[in-house]
Amino acid sequence: MTHAAFLSKQLEDLAQAHLLRNPRVMSGAQGVRVVIEGKSYLNFCSNDYLGLANDPRLIKAASEAMAKDGLGSGASRLVCGTHEAHQALERKIASFKSKDAGLVFSSGYMANCGIISSLVDRDDTVFTDRLNHASIIDGIVLSRAKMQRYHHNDMAHLEELLKASLGTRGKKLIITDSVFSMDGDCADLKNIVRLAKVYDATVMIDEAHAFGVLGAHGEGLAHHLGVANHIEVQMGTLSKAAGCFGAYVVGSKLLRDYLVNSSRSFIYTTALPQSLMAAASCAMDIIQNDDDRRQKVLANADFLREQLKQCGFDTAQSQTPIIPVILGDEQTTVALSARLFEQGIWVSAIRPPTVPKGSARLRITVTANHTQEDLECLITAMSKG
Numbered sequence: 001m002t003h004a005a006f007l008s009k010q011l012e013d014l015a016q017a018h019l020l021r022n023p024r025v026m027s028g029a030q031g032v033r034v035v036i037e038g039k040s041y042l043n044f045c046s047n048d049y050l051g052l053a054n055d056p057r058l059i060k061a062a063s064e065a066m067a068k069d070g071l072g073s074g075a076s077r078l079v080c081g082t083h084e085a086h087q088a089l090e091r092k093i094a095s096f097k098s099k100d101a102g103l104v105f106s107s108g109y110m111a112n113c114g115i116i117s118s119l120v121d122r123d124d125t126v127f128t129d130r131l132n133h134a135s136i137i138d139g140i141v142l143s144r145a146k147m148q149r150y151h152h153n154d155m156a157h158l159e160e161l162l163k164a165s166l167g168t169r170g171k172k173l174i175i176t177d178s179v180f181s182m183d184g185d186c187a188d189l190k191n192i193v194r195l196a197k198v199y200d201a202t203v204m205i206d207e208a209h210a211f212g213v214l215g216a217h218g219e220g221l222a223h224h225l226g227v228a229n230h231i232e233v234q235m236g237t238l239s240k241a242a243g244c245f246g247a248y249v250v251g252s253k254l255l256r257d258y259l260v261n262s263s264r265s266f267i268y269t270t271a272l273p274q275s276l277m278a279a280a281s282c283a284m285d286i287i288q289n290d291d292d293r294r295q296k297v298l299a300n301a302d303f304l305r306e307q308l309k310q311c312g313f314d315t316a317q318s319q320t321p322i323i324p325v326i327l328g329d330e331q332t333t334v335a336l337s338a339r340l341f342e343q344g345i346w347v348s349a350i351r352p353p354t355v356p357k358g359s360a361r362l363r364i365t366v367t368a369n370h371t372q373e374d375l376e377c378l379i380t381a382m383s384k385g
């Protein structure tokens with residue numbers, strides 16, 4: 001088969017299965033309303049939970065830092081790319097999360113790949129929730145550790161796998177999303193921490209969708225559940241509620257020093273721009289001090305979820321601003337998403353392999369900037385099908 005024949009055959013197969021994807025192109029800023037080909041759409045797809053992606057304060061912080069400290073970082077962190085802006089942000093995040101040290105990565109994807117592949121190797125075993133984010137799976141594959149996948153949030157199954165690994169050589173690492181990205185439900189961190197103690201495992205969590213959203217001031221799910229002290233490795237992104245770009249990990253000073261010296265996705269890439277660190281630092285101040293935004297996004301989510309349930313939709317176990325509407329079949333899901341789009345409402349259709357086969361869904365996300373009217377507009381359109 002020629003190269004071109006191979007590519008077109010693959011794409012045809014995806015199209016046949018209603019799995020072909022092609023991103024829509026927007027213009028202007030991210031927000032509740034976005035412009036596509038000159039037309040305005042009500043947006044229920046973004047992870048901009050607190051509505052900070054286009055916040056004037058963040059933009060001002062970035063612009064001022066750029067004017068003062070330039071645009072490019074110029075090199076990787078270990079060469080000459082570490083600026084005081086990186087250090088300041090790392091200290092701020094660590095202190096906010098009550099940990100000794102923090103480290104910034106270029107993205108959440110790179111953080112997971114780089115952290116996991118540094119922490120474990122082929123002699124070790126990683127216990128991972130079936131619905132964990134793709135970047136976690138890729139990090140485990142990269143590490144060559146043995147991968148043990150447990151049924152979603154099934155603590156009995158996790159314990160069974162931990163028990164079966166008793167006596168095996170090597171370290172044990174349990175990894176979970178704290179809020180699951182496609183289901184909007186929460187990990188059972190209390191029991192995970194308990195099992196980790198019993199079976200002598202380390203715990204790592206990915207707070208991508210919880211950072212800024214859950215916890216008394218947005219620290220995340222671990223704080224919300226009171227188990228943050230028992231979780232050694234806590235990563236999260238700066239690209240979702242924080243409205244910026246990049247990611248962090250917090251933990252002990254030992255953990256930081258080790259990752260700086262071993263994590264390939266930290267070492268072998270150019271440092272994030274200074275201006276972005278300044279914007280993220282500004283976002284951190286807003287997250288810590290503005291509880292109204294967090295309360296608003298959670299209230300919006302509660303309202304929308306209840307209304308959708310009343311219309312007979314299956315929102316699974318969602319407890320967060322991520323609200324799936326499980327439809328099962330790919331074709332039905334894509335068709336409903338297309339009908340909503342015709343009415344000026346953008347809701348993404350999520351299909352395998354992003355979610356398990358038979359669980360295709362609309363993935364609705366709400367932000368603090370959605371109004372009651374916006375939510376009602378979606379409910380009306382959804383109830384008409």
Ligand SMILES: *Cc1c(COP(=O)(O)O)cnc(C)c1O
Pocket residue numbers: 107108109110112133135177181206208209237238239246247
């Ligand atoms: C979005 C996401 C990531 C990746 O973060 P980026 O900063 O977008 O690369 C990692 N983990 C989870 C659970 C996510 O939802």
